[in-house]
Amino acid sequence: MELRSVEELMDLLYACRGSWDAPGLLRGRVDLHQHALQTAALLRRRRPADKELQVAGLVHAIGPLLRPGDAAAHPAGAADAVRGLLGERVARLVREHHRSGRPADDDLARLRQADEEARAPGVDAGVLEDWRTVLDLVAARNSRLGAVD
Template sequence: MNSAELHDVDALMAALHACRDAWDTPDRTGDPVDLHDHGLQTARLLERAHPEDYELQVAGLVHDLGHLLYPGDDAGHADHAAQALRPLLGERAARLVALHVPAKRYLVATAPDRALSPQSALTLEAQGGAMTPAEVEEFRRDPLFSAAVALREADDAGKVVGLRTGTMEDWRPVVERVARAAA
């Protein structure tokens, strides 16, 4: 699948369904859940914490699609996904997807005792490592700072083997709502 194919909700939903048994690493040595379950868990956590922020919830659902579109590109997966999703889901949702990696770098810099999954810790250096103090201050000024950190926190928590969080089709109405608003 390539990013040009994500032109409508049906295509996006097909890509999300294709995340079943697709992993963040080609050899499956990464996080303990596939991209499908990880997206569902992340979105559900965001729905509970931010029930009115549909763009944030959908960003959580789709934030790791870059792993499916460009397998093995840990450093660029967020930007690839954001670029592919922007025309359909709009600027805010796409920026939130792109910001989930800088938010990890921010949290590592500001809360160094915070635990990362082994795979997130492994990819941190390829993604730029912990932010510098100047980068921290710049990131805090971003209008999407709080939402990006919320997405990252849900991303880190959404890696529980066997956790049931509904189905991908449960999210179709929310994805359609965000896509309509972005059109």
């Protein structure tokens, strides 16, 4: 599945409510919707100017909805779904966020750290609608870059 619009992506992110991922390395299972919001909020706090990194944090957990029952395919499925809309950098971060290699990649390290930390139940990370403008910005930037190629 390839997402064609921010609206489709927002719908998918809303659909993450009530869906649970497998236990993380340090903590138990989490609601994917809250986990996405918490991960993106942590990245926004740490890297306020890096909208693509924040968006990667927001969308990194959509894989279970796209390929249920195939945990190994979740990162690649999510990356494939967002590549055309959000660009290659976001797709690469989403695809590789669980891999243990590339220790020199600061962006992947930041995403992995936020992914593990964003598993606290009851933390107020805002609402998904707060991210619509950022998603629109990243999608528009990607669209302009794609038109240049």
